[in-house]
Amino acid sequence: MDLSVTDALESGAAPAHGATVAHIVERLRDAILTRELAPGARLVESDLTLRFAVSRGPVREALRRLAAEGLIDHVPHRGALVRRLCAKEIAELFQIRIALESLASQLAAQSDDAQARGRFAAAIAPIYSRAPRIPCDYLAENNAFHDAILTLAGNAQLRDLALKLQLPLIMAQVGDVLTPDVLAASVREHRALAAAIAARDPEAAAAAMRAHLVRAAAMALARDTG
Amino acid sequence: MDLSVTDALESGAAPAHGATVAHIVERLRDAILTRELAPGARLVESDLTLRFAVSRGPVREALRRLAAEGLIDHVPHRGALVRRLCAKEIAELFQIRIALESLASQLAAQSDDAQARGRFAAAIAPIYSRAPRIPCDYLAENNAFHDAILTLAGNAQLRDLALKLQLPLIMAQVGDVLTPDVLAASVREHRALAAAIAARDPEAAAAAMRAHLVRAAAMALARDTG
DNA sequence: TCAGACTAATTGTCCTACAATTTTAGCAAG
DNA sequence: CTTGCTAAAATTGTAGGACAATTAGTCTGA
Incomplete structure (x- = not known):
């Protein structure tokens, strides 16, 4: 019905x-x-x-x-x-996603595969666009960015798992918290992360991903409890 | 057939x-x-x-x-x-399991729930047995130990995910590499990990779990490639 | 020897039917 | 009016048979 x-x-x-x-x-x-x-x-x-x-x-x-x-x-x-996610579940899923994607960022920064790095650079190119984002486009850009990292990391099982974990979280991230300044901040974080990966600095890449997701989690939870 | x-x-x-x-x-x-x-x-x-x-x-x-x-x-x-796991897949799964279970160990060490800690202590008691292990019993003890940590960590989603990841890996760990000295080494690592959790030292707990699984991964891979 | 057609085995899907369970609605008693 | 029980409705769980579609393997003919 x-x-x-x-x-x-x-x-x-x-x-x-x-x-x-x-x-x-x-x-x-x-x-x-x-x-x-x-x-x-x-x-x-x-x-x-x-x-x-x-x-x-x-x-x-x-x-x-x-x-x-x-x-x-x-x-x-x-x-x-x-599925209806409560705040606790969202927090738990983000905790897992942080662990998995910071690992992926670390692996991506360690990658020696020149071709894969080239494909990565091409895939994340949109994050350097200066045009202002609208929520819908940002979500696509964000998905592509995270997927590119998971792909460059070279761990197929990890990629499958992380992509699946993202789905329920996306459900929670409805557009109403994606204000222009929030989007701008996310894009800045993406660029910092990409820089760390390009510089082959695994620790910095993992830390950047962790910070990025911690902020995203805080935002998702703020919406859910508010 | x-x-x-x-x-x-x-x-x-x-x-x-x-x-x-x-x-x-x-x-x-x-x-x-x-x-x-x-x-x-x-x-x-x-x-x-x-x-x-x-x-x-x-x-x-x-x-x-x-x-x-x-x-x-x-x-x-x-x-x-x-499913037939190749060496690459085993390595990838262990990489994921390391990330998830070291997180779980860290969370478990941070737990403030006295009751949960009590249940944890009871659940892992068998690791302090002085009797020599046989492979079959060790596997049960090992499963109970890892599950106890995941339970104490208090992240239900993480527990589900980690338990599922263990299954295919168990397939790879047939008993023929579980020699008496290997079992003894594993039990020692379990005790060190339990000590770190009891001492509420998250970093030490995570590190101990990581070391434990790194060694287990090396063993599983040695069997697979040999 | 190799390409192509044929056959067998197996999965993908549909259909109908009924059993088991949960939910809902209705009714009776306090 | 509320509470508790009973009966009906809605829905899922399972059975069993049927056929289409696809793949794998075999066999034939050049």
Whole structure:
């Protein structure tokens, strides 16, 4: 009843065989991250079968994948709810993310792979733009920046894990705290971090990432408790 | 064809409604961790439906959960294989585990919860036993020790994540490297770590955990490449 | 020997049906 | 009016069969 997914009838884009589940997962993930589906909203299987015009099998599998990503909670015999993060959980997730991404920054700063460093430089180029940011664009730039670090770090497992951890946190970071000066501060921190990585200074890179995320965590928590 | 799960006919213990999937997951996880199912072994859905006398639905769900835990790999249209870790992946996973568990050790050392500290002391008591260890018992003691630290740390998300990361690594740590002197060294490291936590010295605790896992990683890798 | 077609095995998806459980609504008693 | 019990509704959990789609392996023919 809470379902505000509007596209419903699958505008002709019937996904290829074997891509049905992935398609549903993407749609639902987008809906959750954009708050189309609010935290706490119920995801009823029979509704989803109608919305996506598929049977319960793929729907159930999609829900399980989203649960594995931490975007929904699954309660036995009650179904799936869009995950609602309390302040404690947000703090805990940031603590983990700090550990993982500061490690990634350290590894990235130690990388000797010239090609990978080149790709990294290209991927983070947008942070040097002088144009003022709007929240939506900043989020994309931010994701690309963090992903570039995780990629340069060269630890594939670490990258998978960290990217998954980001998702629920993004849910918490709705745009209303992203004021222009906050965005500017974040961009400055990104540049400092990039400089440390370019200078091959692992300690400085890890410290910069830690400081960056500590501030982000404080902001996310300020919003949540306020 | 590779299935050596012998119990097949469910010796009367038909799990309650709603526990079918959990039951299958546990059985398969045990079989994988004990190497009954060797790395690379195929898990064919139709075989599993016969072995466990359930339909394909629960089997598919169980396989997906094991994939989420990192115990199996899922290849589209080819099915599930027991995950085979290469040296690089083992190294990467240990790098992550070091970051997470040294954080946990630091948090545990900072804990002010007297009750939790009491439960921690009780849970790790076995490490002070003077009896010589055998590999199987040591693994149980080791798991309990690491879990106790993660519990005392008080970060529930961190505990979940770290426990899941341990599973694939346990697969790699078959008993053949656990010689008596290796076990004795591990127990000494456990005691040093416990002392640092008891002394509320976060830096020492984190460092002790890091050293402990670095050595464990070196051992696991020595086995894998040899 | 190698390319290509054919076959077998297996997964991906759909459908229907029913059992089990939780939630909700309604009703009766205090 | 509230409380507690009962019955109905809603929803998930599981079964079982069916077919399509894809991959792997085999076999044939040049």
